[in-house]
Amino acid sequence: MELRGATALVTGAAHRVGRAIALGLAGAGSNVVLHFHSSADAAGATAQEIRALGVEAATIGGDLGDDPAAVFAACGELGPVRILVNNAALFPDDRLADVSRAAWEQTLAVNLTAPVFLTQAFARALPEGVDGAVVNVTDWRTQRPYPSHFSYTVAKGGLDTFTRAAAEALAPRIRVNAVALGAILPPPGKDSAYLKELAQEIPMRRVGGTDPVVAAVLSLLANDFVTGEILRVDGGAHLR
Numbered sequence: 001m002e003l004r005g006a007t008a009l010v011t012g013a014a015h016r017v018g019r020a021i022a023l024g025l026a027g028a029g030s031n032v033v034l035h036f037h038s039s040a041d042a043a044g045a046t047a048q049e050i051r052a053l054g055v056e057a058a059t060i061g062g063d064l065g066d067d068p069a070a071v072f073a074a075c076g077e078l079g080p081v082r083i084l085v086n087n088a089a090l091f092p093d094d095r096l097a098d099v100s101r102a103a104w105e106q107t108l109a110v111n112l113t114a115p116v117f118l119t120q121a122f123a124r125a126l127p128e129g130v131d132g133a134v135v136n137v138t139d140w141r142t143q144r145p146y147p148s149h150f151s152y153t154v155a156k157g158g159l160d161t162f163t164r165a166a167a168e169a170l171a172p173r174i175r176v177n178a179v180a181l182g183a184i185l186p187p188p189g190k191d192s193a194y195l196k197e198l199a200q201e202i203p204m205r206r207v208g209g210t211d212p213v214v215a216a217v218l219s220l221l222a223n224d225f226v227t228g229e230i231l232r233v234d235g236g237a238h239l240r
């Protein structure tokens with residue numbers, strides 16, 4: 001797929017990984033719609049940075065736990081969306097023993113139901129004769145579940161299966177792939193001691209930072225013969 005001139009929607013794009021993906025797409029020549037939930041100012045600042053790269057940017061707000069199709073409907077301004085990156089997620093600390101029904105449903109809504117119905121809205125809106133691509137942002141720990149992030153891990157496992165099911169359902173016009181991330185950025189508020197400890201568990205002996213994620217997303221988008229793929233970007237953490 002030619003990224004130059006295509007319009008992309010990135011969810012949760014105000015900060016951190018989503019912001020880096022949005023800037024990476026802009027660097028490749030795509031126009032970008034930045035979705036945010038609570039971070040309107042940061043999304044606006046990222047949009048300014050993107051415009052400075054010579055492409056167009058717009059911001060749209062919305063709670064993906066509510067009505068993902070309504071969020072997608074707000075993207076109109078920059079022309080048909082040809083790229084969807086489902087990045088926004090919740091990462092609550094919960095266990096099977098104590099998770100409440102409400103908390104479970106909230107995590108599933110943002111991390112799994114929203115990507116499903118954003119993808120449905122995206123596929124319905126894609127003009128005839130135009131091809132598109134979706135990248136879901138998942139987590140290699142679906143293969144070795146975190147005990148302490150139960151609802152998150154189960155939702156991301158569903159996102160892995162959704163990636164393959166949607167790739168089959170939407171071929172040949174829309175390709176659907178995923179990146180399964182390892183330790184990319186520390187959770188907000190964690191210090192360098194936390195990073196050092198984390199690095200010991202990773203064959204590559206460091207956390208990734210966002211550049212390898214951006215490279216993986218751009219490569220999955222650009223390669224027209226890859227669909228249903230889940231590409232681990234985890235410094236080899238899954239090998240241990």
Ligand SMILES: NC(=O)c1ccc[n+]([C@@H]2O[C@H](COP(=O)([O-])OP(=O)(O)OC[C@H]3O[C@@H](n4cnc5c(N)ncnc54)[C@H](OP(=O)(O)O)[C@@H]3O)[C@@H](O)[C@H]2O)c1
Nearest residue numbers: 012016017036037038039063064087088089181183184185
């Ligand atoms: N960071 C890592 O090392 C790592 C590791 C493995 C997997 N991942 C995955 O990579 C992706 C990005 O990670 P991250 O650490 O950058 O994520 P993050 O900072 O925890 O969250 C990303 C965005 O999700 C949005 N969001 C939260 N609740 C929402 C809701 N109800 N409706 C709409 N948007 C909502 C937030 O938007 P607002 O700020 O606008 O509220 C937030 O900026 C996630 O899918 C995560 O699971 C990350």
